[in-house]
Amino acid sequence: MTDIxxxxxxxxxxxxxxxxxxxxxxxxxxxxxxxxxxxxxxxFGPALVPYxxxxxxxxxALQAPSWAHWFGTDNVGRDVFSRVIVATxxxxxxxxxxxxxxxxxxxxLGATAGYxxxxxxxxxNRLLDTIMxxxxxxxxxxxxxxxxxxxxxxxxxxxxxxxxFYARLVRAEVNIRRNAGFVQAAKLTGxxxxxxxxxxxxxxxLPPMMVQVSLNLGWAILNAAGLSFIGLGVRPPTPEWxxxxxxxxxxxxxxxxxxxxxxxxxxxxxxxxxxxxxDGLRDIVDPRKRT
Amino acid sequence: MSxxxxxxxxxxxFRVAQSxxxxxxxxxxxxxxxxxxxxxxxxYFAGAAADAASIQEVxxxxxxxxxxxxxxxxxxxxxxxxxxxxxxxxxxxxxVDLVSRLPASLELTLTALVLSCGLAIPLGILAATRPxxxxxxLCRVLVTAGVSLPxxxxxxxLIYIFYYLLGVAPSxxxxxxxIYLAPDHVTGFYLIDxxxxxxxxxxxxxxxxxxxxSTTLALFTLAPIARMTRAAxxxxxxxxxxxTARAAGLSRGTVLYAYAFRNALLPVVTTLGMVFSFxxxxxxxxxxxxxxxxIGSYAVEALVVSDYAAVQGFVLAMALLFVALNLVIDLLxxxxxxxxxxxxx
Numbered sequence: 135m136t137d138i139x140x141x142x143x144x145x146x147x148x149x150x151x152x153x154x155x156x157x158x159x160x161x162x163x164x165x166x167x168x169x170x171x172x173x174x175x176x177x178f179g180p181a182l183v184p185y186x187x188x189x190x191x192x193x194x195a196l197q198a199p200s201w202a203h204w205f206g207t208d209n210v211g212r213d214v215f216s217r218v219i220v221a222t223x224x225x226x227x228x229x230x231x232x233x234x235x236x237x238x239x240x241x242x243l244g245a246t247a248g249y250x251x252x253x254x255x256x257x258x259n260r261l262l263d264t265i266m267x268x269x270x271x272x273x274x275x276x277x278x279x280x281x282x283x284x285x286x287x288x289x290x291x292x293x294x295x296x297x298x299f300y301a302r303l304v305r306a307e308v309n310i311r312r313n314a315g316f317v318q319a320a321k322l323t324g325x326x327x328x329x330x331x332x333x334x335x336x337x338x339x340l341p342p343m344m345v346q347v348s349l350n351l352g353w354a355i356l357n358a359a360g361l362s363f364i365g366l367g368v369r370p371p372t373p374e375w376x377x378x379x380x381x382x383x384x385x386x387x388x389x390x391x392x393x394x395x396x397x398x399x400x401x402x403x404x405x406x407x408x409x410x411x412x413d414g415l416r417d418i419v420d421p422r423k424r425t
Numbered sequence: 426m427s428x429x430x431x432x433x434x435x436x437x438x439f440r441v442a443q444s445x446x447x448x449x450x451x452x453x454x455x456x457x458x459x460x461x462x463x464x465x466x467x468x469y470f471a472g473a474a475a476d477a478a479s480i481q482e483v484x485x486x487x488x489x490x491x492x493x494x495x496x497x498x499x500x501x502x503x504x505x506x507x508x509x510x511x512x513x514x515x516x517x518x519x520x521v522d523l524v525s526r527l528p529a530s531l532e533l534t535l536t537a538l539v540l541s542c543g544l545a546i547p548l549g550i551l552a553a554t555r556p557x558x559x560x561x562x563l564c565r566v567l568v569t570a571g572v573s574l575p576x577x578x579x580x581x582x583l584i585y586i587f588y589y590l591l592g593v594a595p596s597x598x599x600x601x602x603x604i605y606l607a608p609d610h611v612t613g614f615y616l617i618d619x620x621x622x623x624x625x626x627x628x629x630x631x632x633x634x635x636x637x638x639s640t641t642l643a644l645f646t647l648a649p650i651a652r653m654t655r656a657a658x659x660x661x662x663x664x665x666x667x668x669t670a671r672a673a674g675l676s677r678g679t680v681l682y683a684y685a686f687r688n689a690l691l692p693v694v695t696t697l698g699m700v701f702s703f704x705x706x707x708x709x710x711x712x713x714x715x716x717x718x719x720i721g722s723y724a725v726e727a728l729v730v731s732d733y734a735a736v737q738g739f740v741l742a743m744a745l746l747f748v749a750l751n752l753v754i755d756l757l758x759x760x761x762x763x764x765x766x767x768x769x770x
Contacts, residue, residue, distance in 0.1 A: 263450065264447065264454055267744060267748055268747065269701070269744070270703075271705075276455070276739075279458075279733065280458040360710055363710060364713055379578055380577075383581050387589060387596070389585075405575070409573055
């Protein structure tokens with residue numbers, strides 16, 4: 135009976151803290167609002183946009199932004215606004231899938247290495263060091279080139295280069311707690327190692343992991359857009375921010391700026407949102423680490 | 426040799442030795458990347474236009490018909506001789522291509538890094554010494570915006586503003602406008618080569634071409650350096666030894682630079698390692714935007730035509746470059762930190 139009121143005060147304490155942080159830091163509130171907007175346009179975007187993102191219209195090619203075409207039209211007359219909004223889903227899907235993969239893979243690897251240690255730990259550390267010894271974007275290029283030029287491989291490549299961040303974080307968090315009092319208590323009551331690790335130790339690593347996820351999402355979007363900018367993964371005419379900037383780049387020197395600027399701007403806003411969100415989450419999770 | 430100098434030398438040797446397993450790991454991964462090709466690797470290396478006979482030839486040349494371990498030994502032997510394979514698109518050895526294009530990339534990356542350190546470190550110091558002032562806010566905005574900027578987008582924006590709208594920048598096509606002749610090859614760095622021959626006309630031309638791409642890259646690397654400088658300076662300035670130094674009546678400059686900055690430099694130099702990783706990756710994108718004839722655009726061209734030997738050679742070369750840069754950074758500690766060599770195991 136006694137643990138119920140304790141739990142209640144704790145939750146409301148967290149909630150109070152959350153409200154306090156959001157009120158003290160309107161930027162974080164703004165980040166949450168922008169995040170909601172991005173998610174909404176990823177979910178409902180394709181249903182809401184005024185034009186078909188693939189519909190060409192030769193006589194309306196290269197129109198400057200106007201009321202009919204908010205972001206103008208591209209070289210074959212497609213509506214840039216519709217393409218930019220529809221692209222949100224693909225860009226977000228690639229980065230969320232990649233981050234989710236590296237989250238799971240990093241958690242499993244890091245938790246095993248941190249809990250049991252030994253040769254497993256040594257091998258994992260060597261492997262992570264080797265991955266980090268590559269400039270990460272270049273490694274992603276190499277992986278996509280080796281596995282084949284598809285969207286799935288962009289996701290795998292982005293996931294692999296992000297695994298070290300998660301694995302190291304989880305390893306450290308698990309390692310400092312593996313002999314903690316609550317862990318020994320849980321073991322004494324007859325829980326198996328795996329159960330103790332998964333249910334008792336790992337949840338402690340979740341708050342810093344969430345911060346990492348948010349910062350990582352922005353970086354994963356940048357990475358995926360960079361790869362498609364150099365012609366990997368997504369193929370035209372699929373609407374995607376990186377490839378739209380790449381196509382628009384050919385028109386920038388003749389002054390048709392809207393082709394490249396709007397998708398680039400959207401990409402920037404998305405990354406900016408995730409970075410702000412990550413900083414805000416860090417303030418909520420660990421107020422001491424503010425910089 | 427004094428004991429201090431000896432232990433310092435030993436620590437340096439230890440650090441150099443530590444990079445050997447990393448290099449080995451890098452070689453293993455790049456080997457796996459060349460063999461992980463779905464389907465027949467020999468067909469990929471021979472190129473799209475190859476017939477059965479030339480595919481067989483490539484298979485034998487690469488040893489792809491042998492067991493994996495033997496293939497690896499063959500790969501390492503080739504590497505030791507500087508042989509990265511044959512590029513299909515240029516028809517020359519990949520190593521030759523990379524070496525001839527490397528100076529262009531290095532000139533761009535190093536200029537950008539000098540530029541961003543030159544801006545970010547003073548900015549971080551100013552922001553840390555005047556918290557809450559407009560410099561601090563400017564620093565915070567730059568730092569958050571800087572990491573969110575896709576490099577290729579910044580580059581295109583700069584081209585639009587400075588080339589198309591203002592007309593002050595030269596056309597974004599390579600290292601030198603075609604009205605100039607490339608300076609005689611000494612180092613491969615146009616700025617240095619032109620200065621050596623005293624050809625200031627060409628020097629100005631090369632510098633003009635360099636400004637926009639290096640600014641693009643610098644904007645991207647500015648953020649982490651400024652952020653870390655600010656944080657490290659804040660930590661250093663709030664520590665006890667600074668209070669003591671102030672109480673002892675040392676001048677503001679001495680406290681700030683000889684005491685606080687020197688201590689703050691260690692985390693900043695550590696961040697540089699991560700910044701290099703970003704810069705080398707972003708370099709590829711910037712080179713594509715500005716048609717810069719470095720190894721990044723070489724790799725992009727190779728990717729387009731599925732020139733596998735060239736791409737994997739590029740990945741390996743970049744990784745080795747990065748390992749070398751990290752080694753240099755770690756050795757910088759021995760210059761900055763007088764405790765170096767005593768703490769090392």
